[in-house]
Amino acid sequence: MSDALLAITLVWGFIFLYAIMASMDFGAGFWAMTYIKKEETNATKIANSYLSPTWEVTNTFVVGLVIAIYSLFPGAVFPIGVALIVPASLILVLLCIRSAFLVFSHSVDKYEKALTYISGVTGLIIPGLLISVLPITHLGFVEGMRGNEELNLSKLFTSPNEYAFVGFGIMSTLFYHLCSCPITQNKPMK
Amino acid sequence: MKAYKIYRRDAMITGPLMLVMALLVMLTLRNEANWIYQGMMKNSALLFVSLIFFIISGIALYLPYFSKQDVKGMPRLAVIAIIIQYLIGSYVYGIAHLPYIIYPNVTILSGFTDPTSFRAVFATYIVGFAILVPGFYYFWSIFMKDQRRKFKRRQMSN
Numbered sequence: 500m501s502d503a504l505l506a507i508t509l510v511w512g513f514i515f516l517y518a519i520m521a522s523m524d525f526g527a528g529f530w531a532m533t534y535i536k537k538e539e540t541n542a543t544k545i546a547n548s549y550l551s552p553t554w555e556v557t558n559t560f561v562v563g564l565v566i567a568i569y570s571l572f573p574g575a576v577f578p579i580g581v582a583l584i585v586p587a588s589l590i591l592v593l594l595c596i597r598s599a600f601l602v603f604s605h606s607v608d609k610y611e612k613a614l615t616y617i618s619g620v621t622g623l624i625i626p627g628l629l630i631s632v633l634p635i636t637h638l639g640f641v642e643g644m645r646g647n648e649e650l651n652l653s654k655l656f657t658s659p660n661e662y663a664f665v666g667f668g669i670m671s672t673l674f675y676h677l678c679s680c681p682i683t684q685n686k687p688m689k
Numbered sequence: 690m691k692a693y694k695i696y697r698r699d700a701m702i703t704g705p706l707m708l709v710m711a712l713l714v715m716l717t718l719r720n721e722a723n724w725i726y727q728g729m730m731k732n733s734a735l736l737f738v739s740l741i742f743f744i745i746s747g748i749a750l751y752l753p754y755f756s757k758q759d760v761k762g763m764p765r766l767a768v769i770a771i772i773i774q775y776l777i778g779s780y781v782y783g784i785a786h787l788p789y790i791i792y793p794n795v796t797i798l799s800g801f802t803d804p805t806s807f808r809a810v811f812a813t814y815i816v817g818f819a820i821l822v823p824g825f826y827y828f829w830s831i832f833m834k835d836q837r838r839k840f841k842r843r844q845m846s847n
Contacts, residue, residue, distance in 0.1 A: 505811070567814070636786070636792065637722050639793055663716075670703055
């Protein structure tokens, strides 16, 4: 195994671990919003117990990922940065809003309901944006010569493949959360 | 048990939808990024194994619905099968994506760092993770794990 292959395996491993842990967090937001009307069960309560600031620990993996790419592939940083400037900025802004609500709404009661809706909506949008990094890297819409690359946004947003990936990302987030939620609760549900 | 039933019902809806989306991804990939589709088809046996694991998790979710037996053991099997399925799927995609980081301009070799710098960074990562992973586990056991069992055991021993 060559050095470059080892390095990219490390980066891909980061992405995989983050995908598994982040889908717990994002899925919880959406399902807590969906189950809010079902007062007679504790489904919202269970989903809400996952909506805790502790899950935001997983976002350290985003930092780890950026550092890994920057230190292992310095020559690729500029094209990646240019290609991801729009989706990555949106992801960071949404993560900021979501994390702020998660952390502070527990101390200010009147934001409890706003928290449910904000974490529900961002729990759908962020996975969609995160997974659209993949179509950006493989569709070949990063155009231009070396040193002044540019992402062709109009081509990206008219591509069916991009939307297929977004749908796949959202669905697998929701499905994975539902699968894994009952077991990590140690089955105390009555 | 009521909440568990709601969860399983919705998992039974979103699971097949996810499979449909994965098929759509493959179909649109064939039209728009044929190079990666060809690369993934080289490992089509692994993709098939991944599909089998998805079906195993589907069986684990659906089976108790018909048998009406005790359902306790099944969600664990479902989630393990799904994680293995993700692992295989992302391996096939990742291998097919090589050597490009961003197609067609950036490859892993064109952007790679100096070999000595790589060795230093890699060693740092190993040390860092040796610290971080037990830290994560400790954090998990404090905040996320269900503490009720432990309390019950403590009450019994008192």
